[in-house]
Amino acid sequence: MTEPMRADLSGVDELTANLTHRVCVGDQSSRNAVVYGDRMALIDGPTRISYRELESLANAVGRGLRDLGVQRGDRVALALQNRWEFVVTFFGCAKLGAIVVPLNVALMPAELTFQLDDSGASVLVTEQPLLALAEAAVRGTGVRDVRVVGAAPATVGDVPAAPWESLIAVDDSRLEVIVEDRDVLHCLYTSGTTSAPKGVLTSHVAVQLGALSSALAFGLRADVDESVMPLVLPMFHVTALDAILLSSLVTGMTVLLHRGFDPAAVAQNFVDHPVTHLTMLPAMWGALLQQPALGQADTGRLVSGCYAMAPMPADLLAALRARFPQAAFILGSGQTETTPASQMQWVGHQGTKDDSWGPAVATTEVQVMGPDARLLERGQEGEIVYRTPQLMDGYWHNPEANAESLAGGWFHGGDIGYLDEDGVVWFTDRSKDMVKTGGENVSSVEVERILLAHEAVAECAVVGRPDERWGEAVTAYVVLGADTTATRDELRAHCREHLAGFKVPKTIELVDALPKTATGKIRKVELRG
Numbered sequence: 001m002t003e004p005m006r007a008d009l010s011g012v013d014e015l016t017a018n019l020t021h022r023v024c025v026g027d028q029s030s031r032n033a034v035v036y037g038d039r040m041a042l043i044d045g046p047t048r049i050s051y052r053e054l055e056s057l058a059n060a061v062g063r064g065l066r067d068l069g070v071q072r073g074d075r076v077a078l079a080l081q082n083r084w085e086f087v088v089t090f091f092g093c094a095k096l097g098a099i100v101v102p103l104n105v106a107l108m109p110a111e112l113t114f115q116l117d118d119s120g121a122s123v124l125v126t127e128q129p130l131l132a133l134a135e136a137a138v139r140g141t142g143v144r145d146v147r148v149v150g151a152a153p154a155t156v157g158d159v160p161a162a163p164w165e166s167l168i169a170v171d172d173s174r175l176e177v178i179v180e181d182r183d184v185l186h187c188l189y190t191s192g193t194t195s196a197p198k199g200v201l202t203s204h205v206a207v208q209l210g211a212l213s214s215a216l217a218f219g220l221r222a223d224v225d226e227s228v229m230p231l232v233l234p235m236f237h238v239t240a241l242d243a244i245l246l247s248s249l250v251t252g253m254t255v256l257l258h259r260g261f262d263p264a265a266v267a268q269n270f271v272d273h274p275v276t277h278l279t280m281l282p283a284m285w286g287a288l289l290q291q292p293a294l295g296q297a298d299t300g301r302l303v304s305g306c307y308a309m310a311p312m313p314a315d316l317l318a319a320l321r322a323r324f325p326q327a328a329f330i331l332g333s334g335q336t337e338t339t340p341a342s343q344m345q346w347v348g349h350q351g352t353k354d355d356s357w358g359p360a361v362a363t364t365e366v367q368v369m370g371p372d373a374r375l376l377e378r379g380q381e382g383e384i385v386y387r388t389p390q391l392m393d394g395y396w397h398n399p400e401a402n403a404e405s406l407a408g409g410w411f412h413g414g415d416i417g418y419l420d421e422d423g424v425v426w427f428t429d430r431s432k433d434m435v436k437t438g439g440e441n442v443s444s445v446e447v448e449r450i451l452l453a454h455e456a457v458a459e460c461a462v463v464g465r466p467d468e469r470w471g472e473a474v475t476a477y478v479v480l481g482a483d484t485t486a487t488r489d490e491l492r493a494h495c496r497e498h499l500a501g502f503k504v505p506k507t508i509e510l511v512d513a514l515p516k517t518a519t520g521k522i523r524k525v526e527l528r529g
Helices: 014-021 026-036 051-067 085-098 109-119 128-138 206-216 238-250 264-274 282-289 290-296 314-323 398-406 444-452 488-498 524-528
Strands: 040-044 047-050 077-078 097-102 121-125 145-149 159-163 184-190 198-203 228-229 256-257 277-280 306-310 329-335 367-370 382-387 411-419 424-430 434-437 440-442 457-467 469-478 507-510
Touching: 026 051, 026 085, 040 085, 047 051, 047 085, 051 085, 077 085, 077 109, 077 128, 085 097, 085 121, 097 109, 109 128, 109 198, 121 128, 128 145, 128 440, 145 398, 184 206, 198 206, 206 238, 206 329, 206 488, 228 238, 228 264, 238 256, 238 277, 264 282, 264 290, 277 282, 282 306, 290 398, 314 329, 367 411, 398 411, 434 457, 434 469, 440 444, 444 457, 444 469, 444 488, 457 524, 488 507
Parallel strands: 040 256, 077 097, 077 121, 097 184, 121 145, 145 159, 228 256, 277 306, 306 329, 469 507
Antiparallel strands: 040 047, 184 198, 367 382, 382 411, 411 424, 434 440, 457 469
């Protein structure tokens, strides 16, 4: 066997070798500070953070976390809305080699308790408006310290608490510790179809490649002119965090942070700033068009209007292209496990392939697989599968799911579709019992379990039905038991007691029977319509 060619670095200390060769997302803010300096990185209401200040704060918070006892591989959970402290803490953790666990603050406390406990988070960073949620979530977990943006009590739940500002160390010099390319950067929880949510472990190199790939697909580029991206999708999701925020910062854009979606506030962004790029859900774009402030704004700088999570209704797409004729409106898609975007429509596909997912991005190979694990020809329908260096390392504490998801040498995303003659991906159905509504994944099995716990429900089936506002609307078909009664409102109230708001069915249909196969399996394809 030929001796492998490897450089002899025995004369170089380990830290130096690591710092000069590695992929570490925390290094991105250091590079940005050198190139972009005093250019604004983040605007959060009255707070303006330059790229130089972002680097300084990230180093100071990283050092503050280290002083708190956080080390490489330790988990830091973030229960925060979109705010500049989220971004600073994220980069501070990345520099330290700590693993970020962003928490979906729309979930129920018990769901967050599971994620804190399952991930092994030792520190929770939250904010004053979310204290009641945080207090309920931390009880009985391994969290030993809580830091609060805003007014901080002495304890949160049964855990000592202090102001977030106390994390900012006096020393803001560059924090340099060993972080390896395949060290886990963040653990994001995604809904399971038949069991508890799964923790998706994603490495520094996967996230860095994803940010660069998304920047290329979005058409982002560093330049002397100011580029501006409002960010309205929540950063506790992979799309906003990795595909939008990091790809924007990598190219020197100014990111306008929104706590949530307010169409009037987004319209005002166009009045106050030269907005060049914007990614929202289709329903958000529709609401933006209704805002009177757009009539007083200079919208001519917008060059990219990306939409995500669901196809755009044809009439809305036409209205947007008429209102912003200089902008390309294209769909991007992907999932937590593949660090989106995985597919992105090309500008030249506007008007011809608007309902597609678009071709694979530069760093991802997409194929279609048959039930025998054989890759199919163009035009043949099967499961959409992936190979990409942006793929997660795997699911936390779930070897069975890891083996299943990588069967046949490809990652299985659970979607059905085909590739056309141009290599464009077309989605046709979903093989997993998952509903994608308003940017959130909802397990239909979880909603069915709650409905079946109601004494009047004999059978039920939950599906996602096409919806112009939500992409898919959580829809429940319910068969009541003999000699029982329950109204739709009563069933919906029951769901609200046990489910996060976005999981509660938008529509509940009371039916006499559910369509089934000869073997008794519910035919959900008929219910989806």
